[in-house]
Amino acid sequence: xxxxxxxxxxxxxxxxxxxxxxxxxxxxxxxxxxxxxxxxxxxxxxxxxxxxxxxxxxxxxxxxxxxxxxxxxxxxxxxxxxxxxxxxxxxxxxxxxxxxxxxxxxxxxxxxxxxxxxxxxxxxxxxxxxxxxxxxxxxxxxxxxxxxxxxxxxxxxxxxxxxxxxxxxxxxxxxxxxxxxxxxxxxxxxxxxxxxxxxxxxxxxxxxxxxxxxxxxxxxxxxxxxxxxxxxxxxxxxxxxxxxxxxxxxxxxxxxxxxxxxxxxxxxxxxxxxxxxxxxxxxxxxxxxxxxxxxxxxxxxxxxxxxxxxxxxxxxxxxxxxxxxxxxxxxxxxxxxxxxxxxxxxxxxxxxxxxxxxxxxxxxxxxxxxxxxxxxxxxxxxxxxxxxxxxxxxxxxxxxxxxxxxxxxxxxxxxxxxxxxxxxxxxxxxxxxxxxxxxxxxxxxxxxxxxxxxxxxxxxxxxxxxxxxxxxxx
Numbered sequence: 132x133x134x135x136x137x138x139x140x141x142x143x144x145x146x147x148x149x150x151x152x153x154x155x156x157x158x159x160x161x162x163x164x165x166x167x168x169x170x171x172x173x174x175x176x177x178x179x180x181x182x183x184x185x186x187x188x189x190x191x192x193x194x195x196x197x198x199x200x201x202x203x204x205x206x207x208x209x210x211x212x213x214x215x216x217x218x219x220x221x222x223x224x225x226x227x228x229x230x231x232x233x234x235x236x237x238x239x240x241x242x243x244x245x246x247x248x249x250x251x252x253x254x255x256x257x258x259x260x261x262x263x264x265x266x267x268x269x270x271x272x273x274x275x276x277x278x279x280x281x282x283x284x285x286x287x288x289x290x291x292x293x294x295x296x297x298x299x300x301x302x303x304x305x306x307x308x309x310x311x312x313x314x315x316x317x318x319x320x321x322x323x324x325x326x327x328x329x330x331x332x333x334x335x336x337x338x339x340x341x342x343x344x345x346x347x348x349x350x351x352x353x354x355x356x357x358x359x360x361x362x363x364x365x366x367x368x369x370x371x372x373x374x375x376x377x378x379x380x381x382x383x384x385x386x387x388x389x390x391x392x393x394x395x396x397x398x399x400x401x402x403x404x405x406x407x408x409x410x411x412x413x414x415x416x417x418x419x420x421x422x423x424x425x426x427x428x429x430x431x432x433x434x435x436x437x438x439x440x441x442x443x444x445x446x447x448x449x450x451x452x453x454x455x456x457x458x459x460x461x462x463x464x465x466x467x468x469x470x471x472x473x474x475x476x477x478x479x480x481x482x483x484x485x486x487x488x489x490x491x492x493x494x495x496x497x498x499x500x501x502x503x504x505x506x507x508x509x510x511x512x513x514x515x516x517x518x519x520x521x522x523x524x525x526x527x528x529x530x531x532x533x534x535x536x537x538x539x540x541x542x543x544x545x546x547x548x549x550x551x552x553x554x555x556x557x558x559x560x561x562x563x564x565x566x567x568x569x570x571x572x573x574x575x576x577x578x579x580x581x582x583x584x585x586x587x588x589x590x591x592x593x594x595x596x597x598x599x600x601x602x603x604x605x
Contacts, residue, residue: 145309149302156301160294164287171283172262176242179264182210182218182276190268200272204230217282219261221275229272238273239265247279260284319348323355335363387414440565442587445475445484445516449509452488456507460496466504475509475516477584479565487561490554491520491580499524503577511586519581526578532571 189206190199200222207220207230220231228235236245247261263277322340329337338359339352394407453469460467488507495505499522506521527535536559555569562569562582572579 149305175262175278179276186274219277224272443479456492468506470508472510483561490558495522516584516586521574521579523577
């Protein structure tokens, strides 16, 4: 049976890191082993040189050879009687051993390494290795000093044993930690899976649990929850739109059907039929405009036009909107003031922003009494680009300022005026596409509709090219 914890990515990563740790530990152990061994052998050779020098000093030149050999023998015997004696000595003349705890050997000068299979002082030396140095202290006398490398071998074994224990403990801890992390990971994944299945089953209010660890899974959970909130908002909007369409389009369709029935029953001439057909065509055109507006709003909310955004001189765009609407507003006898700061550059879609400002000005004209002043402004405020449309009309009550952006929403005072209730919904969709939001505030009296945009810095060469493009467009 396969264990789930072993199949998780976190456990695989733990296993990989554990393998890397084992490999690096083995490399480290080999290096330490080589360094310790080399240091010990160098220390043995250095100590052997020192002892050989002491033997040579004890072998006083100029004395009779027997007397000199006696002094060297006394020095070796004193060293062997020391409490911490660990060295191996040999003093021989020809093949005759004079002193020391090593048997006579073939005389060879320099560093020597050889096995020592016999016993010394009751201590078994089978399989041991001796390392030392030999030299002639006169033409016939040979001295050798060395040390049993078993001490180093024992130390190396202890080091290897310690590394093995550390390695084993590390592997156990790594495995346990990997399983713990895997179980925690699986628990979080199961929670995300359960939430997604709940959403699929229709429980749209469920959300992925978020802890306070702020790790990658928490970031994923927060992102999923944000996505679910957005989906829930879109679903609510879709239900609301469906309901609004059912309620608000049923009336014009009923009127259209009534007119056609009346024409069928009451028309007596070709002109009567033609008049009824023309009315029906006008009603159908109005319905088509409504559906076209709904389609535009849906496209904007889906971000279809986001790719068309570029650096845009908003000051010039607002000026064009003001020039377009100034004759209409003036003909209606309304004061129209315009205030535009220069070089307000943002990222945006010029056509959509033109439509946004046009809809705001249309609402200001349509829903205010004759003679009401209207103002269009674009300025810098707190490092943001602020665009606003103000009027001195009756305004909108605070409780309706969010509802007016819903599709087909129309206040009681506006139901007798032409329109479909989609103008401000389109404005809201365009603003959201540009990372902004329409804010409705009391203008004391009247209404102030404002938007904030992020200003971007444009090099003079680019700004000149933008100006030339706008000149060609105009």
